[in-house]
Amino acid sequence: MPYLIAHLHSNREYYSSFGYALGSTPIEAFNAIVKNICLIYLRLPMLLVLTILLVVQLLMFGGLPCRRFFAGAAGPLWVFIGILLCQVFVIRTVVAIHQFGYITLLFVFTCLSPVPWSNSVSKARKIAISLAVVLCSIFIGIGAAQENRRLSKNPSAEAKALKKLDLDLANGLLLEDPGVVWTAFFDEHWRMPAIVAFLIGGALPGHPTAQTFSVHEKYITTWYPDKTREEICEAVLQAVNAEVNIAVAPLETELINTLFNNDYSRAISLFMTTTLAADDNWEPAFRINTPHFGELVGYRNRRLERSRE
Amino acid sequence: MNVPREISALSTHLRAGAKGFWIRSSGGLLFRFAVFILIIAATLLPTIIASLDKYRYAFVELEMTASQRGAARLFIDKGTGYLARNAVRVRIERSIIPETYRFGIPAEDVVGLRLEPSHKPGSVEIMGARVVNSNGGILQKLDLGKFKYLEGPIELTAHDGRVQIEIAEVEKPSSRIQISDDLKLAGLRQGMAAAILLWVAVVAAGAGILAGLLRQAFFTRLQKIAVGLTDWIETSGRVRRRSILLVISWCGAIGLLVILTVAVTQHNYFENHPYFYDPVTYSVRDISLYLEVKDQPRVAAAITEAMLNDRYPLRTIPLILTAPSVLAHPLGHMVTGGMVFLMLLVCFCWTVFKGSGSLLYGLAATALLAALPWHFDCRLGLGAYWLDTVSAYFLLLSALALINWERGGGALVGGRFCSVCLLFRLVALRFDRLCSFCLRASLCICDVKKNPRGRALPGINRSTAYCVRLYCRGPGYALSDRTLT
Numbered sequence: 001m002p003y004l005i006a007h008l009h010s011n012r013e014y015y016s017s018f019g020y021a022l023g024s025t026p027i028e029a030f031n032a033i034v035k036n037i038c039l040i041y042l043r044l045p046m047l048l049v050l051t052i053l054l055v056v057q058l059l060m061f062g063g064l065p066c067r068r069f070f071a072g073a074a075g076p077l078w079v080f081i082g083i084l085l086c087q088v089f090v091i092r093t094v095v096a097i098h099q100f101g102y103i104t105l106l107f108v109f110t111c112l113s114p115v116p117w118s119n120s121v122s123k124a125r126k127i128a129i130s131l132a133v134v135l136c137s138i139f140i141g142i143g144a145a146q147e148n149r150r151l152s153k154n155p156s157a158e159a160k161a162l163k164k165l166d167l168d169l170a171n172g173l174l175l176e177d178p179g180v181v182w183t184a185f186f187d188e189h190w191r192m193p194a195i196v197a198f199l200i201g202g203a204l205p206g207h208p209t210a211q212t213f214s215v216h217e218k219y220i221t222t223w224y225p226d227k228t229r230e231e232i233c234e235a236v237l238q239a240v241n242a243e244v245n246i247a248v249a250p251l252e253t254e255l256i257n258t259l260f261n262n263d264y265s266r267a268i269s270l271f272m273t274t275t276l277a278a279d280d281n282w283e284p285a286f287r288i289n290t291p292h293f294g295e296l297v298g299y300r301n302r303r304l305e306r307s308r309e
Numbered sequence: 310m311n312v313p314r315e316i317s318a319l320s321t322h323l324r325a326g327a328k329g330f331w332i333r334s335s336g337g338l339l340f341r342f343a344v345f346i347l348i349i350a351a352t353l354l355p356t357i358i359a360s361l362d363k364y365r366y367a368f369v370e371l372e373m374t375a376s377q378r379g380a381a382r383l384f385i386d387k388g389t390g391y392l393a394r395n396a397v398r399v400r401i402e403r404s405i406i407p408e409t410y411r412f413g414i415p416a417e418d419v420v421g422l423r424l425e426p427s428h429k430p431g432s433v434e435i436m437g438a439r440v441v442n443s444n445g446g447i448l449q450k451l452d453l454g455k456f457k458y459l460e461g462p463i464e465l466t467a468h469d470g471r472v473q474i475e476i477a478e479v480e481k482p483s484s485r486i487q488i489s490d491d492l493k494l495a496g497l498r499q500g501m502a503a504a505i506l507l508w509v510a511v512v513a514a515g516a517g518i519l520a521g522l523l524r525q526a527f528f529t530r531l532q533k534i535a536v537g538l539t540d541w542i543e544t545s546g547r548v549r550r551r552s553i554l555l556v557i558s559w560c561g562a563i564g565l566l567v568i569l570t571v572a573v574t575q576h577n578y579f580e581n582h583p584y585f586y587d588p589v590t591y592s593v594r595d596i597s598l599y600l601e602v603k604d605q606p607r608v609a610a611a612i613t614e615a616m617l618n619d620r621y622p623l624r625t626i627p628l629i630l631t632a633p634s635v636l637a638h639p640l641g642h643m644v645t646g647g648m649v650f651l652m653l654l655v656c657f658c659w660t661v662f663k664g665s666g667s668l669l670y671g672l673a674a675t676a677l678l679a680a681l682p683w684h685f686d687c688r689l690g691l692g693a694y695w696l697d698t699v700s701a702y703f704l705l706l707s708a709l710a711l712i713n714w715e716r717g718g719g720a721l722v723g724g725r726f727c728s729v730c731l732l733f734r735l736v737a738l739r740f741d742r743l744c745s746f747c748l749r750a751s752l753c754i755c756d757v758k759k760n761p762r763g764r765a766l767p768g769i770n771r772s773t774a775y776c777v778r779l780y781c782r783g784p785g786y787a788l789s790d791r792t793l794t
Contacts, residue, residue, distance in 0.1 A: 105705040108681065112661060112674040123536060126667050133673035135519070136348055141680030143356050145570050148685045150359075152578035154445070157409050162583040191593045192584045199639065204596055255403075258378070291402040 169193035172286040178203040182246040183212045185272045186293045210239035217262035233271040249273040251295040345516035364501030369412040377431035383412040386421035421490045435472040459485040560654035563679045568647045575692030588694035599636035642694045653702045
C-alpha cells in the first residue's frame with residue numbers, strides 16, 4: 001500500500017507541476033470533446049458499426065433488454081461517464097485527445113455488453129450474428145492495418161527533413177568519444193538523436209544533469225524559480241561549461257525570434273548562440289543545414305577536453 | 310423501477326416491430342444482401358475515401374531553394390482568369406538544399422498556373438515542377454523551359470534545367486511568372502467516376518457473394534461446424550476446461566496476429582519517420598536502464614527499479630527479470646504491452662461468454678475488440694510507447710474484473726488489483742480522484758449487491774477498496790510544485 005500511495009503521489013506531482021493542456025473553460029472543453037467525437041465518427045466508421053450493434057443488442061434480445069443491458073454495463077458506464085464529465089468540468093482540456101482511447105475501449109465493451117440472450121433466439125441466429133461480427137472484425141482490422149502500413153511507408157516532406165536532422169545529429173555525436181554529453185538550443189530535441197545514435201553506434205549520448213533548455217516557459221520557470229531571464233541564462237551557461245561536451249545552436253540569431261513562442265526560450269537560445277560563437281573555449285565540430293532551423297552548428301567544449309588531458 | 314406507461318408501450322412496440330421485421334425477412338436473400346452491403350460499405354469506407362481522394366485533388370510540386378523565408382503563392386485559372394481568391398499560399402523556408410513544396414489545386418478544369426515565388430526580396434531557384442495526385446503519382450510534368458516572366462521587379466533566367474529567379478529589393482515586391490497555360494487535368498473526373506463505379510461493383514459483388522455463400526452450402530457447412538463445436542463444449546462433462554482452452558487459444562491466436570502486424574508496421578514507421586517526443590522519453594529511459602542493469606544481478610536491479618520508478622514499473626520490471634536486452638530495442642516495450650493486451654482479450658472473451666451465454670459470440674466480440682483501428686495506429690497505438698494505451702487496457706480490465714467479481718469470478722480479482730495500480734496513470738490528479746470516486750462507487754454497488762447484510766469483503770478486495778478510499782479522501786498535499794527541483 002505505501003507503494004501504491006507513492007505511485008499516486010508521483011503522478012499527481014508530475015502533472016500538477018507542468019499543468020499540461022489543462023485549464024480551459026468548460027464550454028471550450030465541451031466543444032473540443034463534441035468536435036473530437038464527431039471527427040472520430042467520421043474517421044472510424046467502425047464506431048458506426050458498433051453503435052448499430054448497440055441498438056441491435058437493445059432491441060433484439062427480448063425479456064427486459066434495457067434493464068439487463070444496464071445491469072451488465074454498469075461498471076464500464078460509471079467510468080465512461082466519469083471520464084466525460086471530468087474532461088468537461090474538472091480537467092477542462094482541449095488538446096489531450098489521446099484520452100479518448102480510454103473511452104473507446106469502454107464504449108466497445110458497452111456496445112458488446114454481455115446481455116444474457118433470450119431462449120427464443122435460435123442457435124442458427126446466434127451463429128449468424130457471431131459470424132457477422134467476425135466479418136466486421138476482419139474488414140475493420142484489414143482496413144486499419146493497410147491504412148497504417150501506407151502511412152508508415154509514405155512520410156511527409158517535413159517528416160523526412162526531421163528524420164534526416166536526427167540522423168545528421170546522431171552521426172555528428174558519434175564522431176565524439178563514447179559517453180559524450182550534449183545539449184541543443186534550437187528545440188527540445190536531445191532524445192531523438194540520442195536514440196538514433198544508440199541504434200547506429202551502440203553508445204547513448206548523455207544529457208547534462210542540470211536542465212538547460214526547453215521550449216516551454218513553464219518548465220524553465222519550474223527549474224529556475226525566482227530568477228530573472230538574465231540569471232537563468234548565466235546559470236545555464238555555467239552548467240553547460242561544466243558538463244557539456246557538444247552544444248548545438250543555430251548559426252543565425254534572427255531566426256531564433258521565429259522559433260519559439262515565449263521569451264524565456266528565446267532569451268536562452270539567443271544568449272547561448274552568441275556566447276558559444278564568440279567564446280574561444282568552444283570550437284565548431286560539425287555543421288548541419290536544415291530547412292526548419294537554418295544552419296545548426298555543433299560546438300565542442302575545449303575546456304572540458306583540456307581538463308581531461 | 311416505475312417506467313411511464315407511454316415509454317413502456319413505445320418500447321414494446323419497437324421491440325415487437327424490430328423482432329417481426331427480423332423474423333419476416335431473415336431468410337430472404339435480399340435482406341442479407343442489404344445487410345452485407347451496409348457492413349462492407351461501412352468497413353471499407355476509409356479505404357474508399359482514401360482511394361477517391363486522389364481524384365478530388367491534385368498538387369503542384371515545386372522543388373526549390375530560397376535565400377529568405379517567405380511565402381509563395383500559386384494563382385489558378387479555372388477559365389475565369391487569375392483571381393486572388395483562387396490563389397494557394399505556401400510558406401517557404403530558407404534553405405540551400407532543394408525542398409519540395411506542394412500547392413493543392415482542385416480537380417476542376419484548371420487551365421493555367423502562375424507563381425509568385427516569394428513575397429520577400431532575395432533569390433529563388435526552381436529545380437523541378439510537376440503535377441501529382443495525393444499518392445505522389447505524377448499526372449503531368451511541367452517544363453521548366455516554358456516558365457515565362459510576366460510582371461514585377463524580378464529577373465528570370467533558365468539554365469541547366471533550372472530556373473533562377475532574382476527578386477529585387479523593393480518595398481512591396483509583387484512578381485509573377487507563368488508556369489503553365491496548357492494544364493490538362495480533366496482526366497481526374499473520369500477517373501473518379503470510374504473509381505466510384507468500381508467500388509460500387511466491388512461492394513455489391515462482395516455482398517452478393519457473401520449473401521449467396523451464407524445462404525447455400527457454405528453457410529450450411531459453417532453452421533454444422535459451429536453447432537458441432539458448441540455441442541462438443543456444452544454436452545461434454547468437461548465444459549469449463551474446454552471452454553477455457555478454446556478461449557485462450559483463440560485470444561492467443563488473434564492477439565499474436567495483431568501484435569505481429571503492429572510490430573511490422575511500427576518498424577516501417579520508425580524507418581521513415583522521426584521519433585516523437587513523449588514516447589521517446591520512455592524509450593531513452595529504458596535504454597539507460599538497460600545500460601545500468603546489464604551487468605547487475607537481475608533481482609537486485611528489479612528491486613531498485615521498483616523503488617525508483619513509481620510511474621510504470623510493470624512495463625520495465627518483467628523485462629529486467631527475464632530479458633534486459635529487450636529494453637534496448639525500440640519495440641521492446643511491446644512485450645509487456647502485448648502481454649497486457651492478451652490478458653485483456655482473454656478476460657474480455659470470458660466476460661462476454663459468461664454474460665451472453667454464447668461462447669461463439671464471446672469469440673466474435675473478442676475479434677472485434679482486437680480489430681479496433683486504435684491498436685494499429687502508428688502514433689497512438691500499441692506500437693507507439695505511450696503509457697496511456699496500456700493504461701486504457703488496464704482500465705477496461707479493471708471494469709471487467711469488477712463485473713466478474715460481481716458474478717463470483719474470484720480468480721480475476723488479482724487482475725483488478727493490478728489495474729487499480731495503473732488506473733491512475735491518467736491525466737491529472739483531479740481526474741484520477743474522480744475516477745477513483747467512480748471506482749469506489751462501483752465497488753460500493755457491488756458490495757451492497759453481493760453482501761446485502763454487510764458481510765466483510767474478502768481480504769484482497771478489502772485492501773484494494775481501503776486503498777482507493779484512502780486516496781479519495783486525500784492523504785495530504787504537502788508537496789509543492791517545486792519539489793521536482
